[in-house]
Amino acid sequence: MPEQLTPSITRQLPPAVRFVLGLGILVGFAALGMALTTWLHLPLPASVVGLALLWAALSLGWVRLHWLEEAADGLLGVLGLLFVPATVGFIDYLSAGALWGLWLLVMLAGLLVGAGAAGLVASRLVKA
Numbered sequence: 001m002p003e004q005l006t007p008s009i010t011r012q013l014p015p016a017v018r019f020v021l022g023l024g025i026l027v028g029f030a031a032l033g034m035a036l037t038t039w040l041h042l043p044l045p046a047s048v049v050g051l052a053l054l055w056a057a058l059s060l061g062w063v064r065l066h067w068l069e070e071a072a073d074g075l076l077g078v079l080g081l082l083f084v085p086a087t088v089g090f091i092d093y094l095s096a097g098a099l100w101g102l103w104l105l106v107m108l109a110g111l112l113v114g115a116g117a118a119g120l121v122a123s124r125l126v127k128a
Contacts, residue, residue, distance in 0.1 A: 015070055022071030025063060029054040 033050025042049060057063040
């Protein structure tokens with residue numbers, strides 16, 4: 001099939017079918033990322049590996065962007081709802097009481113160490 005016919009054929013599908021196909025591709029890359037991190041014992045989040053693989057596939061032309069548009073737009077439409085579990089988990093820790101001071105101290109120390117390391121690396125890169 002010629003390359004020029006592919007976009008018009010997929011755009012002729014109903015929006016629900018395009019959504020399901022795009023979601024299948026996204027879930028497939030997420031599963032591939034999970035499989036690779038498990039199999040290769042990578043110290044990276046599986047979702048990050050899956051997104052890197054999707055980016056590579058998009059860059060190489062193996063996956064077309066219009067295949068994912070319906071699913072991506074649908075997921076972005078409900079993005080706010082995806083933060084509800086994280087917010088509920090955060091609120092669950094509000095009752096930690098005295099431990100909040102310790103948590104803030106640990107986070108502040110991590111911030112300072114990370115910012116200091118980034119500053120040292122940046123200053124050495126600028127001098128080089």
